[in-house]
Amino acid sequence: MKIALIYFSGSGNTNIVVSKYEESLKNLGFEVSKFNIENSLDKIPNLDSFYKVGFFYPIHGFNSPNIVVKFAKKIEKSTSKRNYFVVMVSGEPLNLNHSSNSRLIRVLKKKNYYLESEYHYVLGYNLVFRHTEEKAYRMYDVMEKIIPLDTKEYFVENKTNKLKRVFLGSFLSFLLRIQFPFYKVNGKLFRINNKKCIKCMMCMNNCPVHNITYSKNKFHFSSKCLMCARCSFSCPKDAVRIGILNFWRVNGKYKYKPTSIQEVDKHSRYCKKSFKRYFDKAEERINKAQ
Ligand SMILES: Cc1cc2nc3c(=O)[nH]c(=O)nc-3n(C[C@H](O)[C@H](O)[C@H](O)COP(=O)(O)O)c2cc1C
Incomplete structure (x- = not known):
């Protein structure tokens, strides 16, 4: 099937x-x-x-x-x-x-x-x-x-x-459906930090809606942005500024591997109850199935 x-x-x-x-x-x-x-x-x-x-x-x-x-x-x-x-x-x-x-x-x-x-x-x-x-x-x-x-x-x-x-x-x-027209406007406000950018063109080549172009030594952003964050998240130099939402920018892939590095979790209280509920429920099902 x-x-x-x-x-x-x-x-x-x-x-x-x-x-x-x-x-x-x-x-x-x-x-x-x-x-x-x-x-x-x-x-x-x-x-x-x-x-x-x-x-x-x-x-x-x-x-x-x-x-x-x-x-x-x-x-x-x-x-x-x-x-x-x-x-x-x-x-x-x-x-x-x-x-x-x-x-x-x-x-x-x-x-x-x-x-x-x-x-x-x-x-x-x-x-x-x-x-x-x-x-x-x-x-x-x-x-x-x-x-x-x-x-x-x-x-x-x-x-x-x-x-x-x-x-x-x-x-x-x-x-929050208002976000969709907002993303189109905000997409135009994206900027590249030229001091960091190494012109790898990953942002431009990987944009799902081809919102980014490059001409005359400059990146241009048009109004098709989906706000998927791919350009800013995957930039190897964290050079993409995401308009009005820039203070929410997150850069760099997660390793999704066990780690021994002790990082301080500055957001440990954020959604604490719902994370606990989510993990408890999932782990109970996993343990039961073993
Ligand atoms: C524009 C935008 C809005 C988001 N809104 C929410 C949200 O409302 N709730 C949430 O839990 N995560 C939200 N997120 C986080 C993503 O859902 C989350 O990081 C997801 O794993 C990304 O999946 P992807 O890597 O397949 O794009 C948002 C991310 C973006 C870029």
Whole structure:
């Protein structure tokens, strides 16, 4: 049976999660096709032949990124009722994040697609502040161990999962749709610090919407920015300033490896309760399964 994994990732975390799903599903005997949204908008795949379809995205301001909704708007309306699952990836395990798929649900319903199951995994922040390597590895470790359990439950045992929603989450998700026009304006305010820049062109070559160009010895930013943070997060010299949100800039990939380096966690109190709930619940399931 074939499963379609449709995904967008700004700075790589969602890519990691999709790869873990792919590995787990293959181990369970499924055939997997992956569709990276940033390369598929011009040639929307035919999803009819798939047993199940999943959408994977990083949460942006309590919403799914615009590019994911754009993809959903372009898919062919199914003649029969289809089910799909959603996998969201974010930097904090707040229930407020669970309404992030509300726009996607509405668009897909018009295409005769109905949400069947949903999952939320936490990995290192690519905006706001940098998690410590120790915390980031704990998130990675839990995600890596819980995905085989989630996939077995859903794809083999047919047990679906619904995430807890809170009214404030739906309200914030609605309110923060203002972020999408804002990102277009803010994208134009991105700047390159010429003292740091080594002209590796990674920012320009990797931008998912080709928002960055280079001419006359200068970088230019236009108004297509998705605010995915890929340019600023992956810059080897931390030379990309991200407009009004620059004070939230996070630079450099997480190692996602066990570490002996003792870093001070300046944000240990941030979302402390929800992190505890997230880790406790996941670790209890992992221990039970062993
Ligand atoms: C513009 C923007 C908004 C974000 N908003 C949220 C948010 O509302 N909640 C959250 O938990 N994380 C938020 N994050 C953090 C990302 O969801 C998180 O770092 C995620 O792992 C990134 O996945 P990616 O590497 O696949 O892009 C935001 C990141 C960006 C760039």
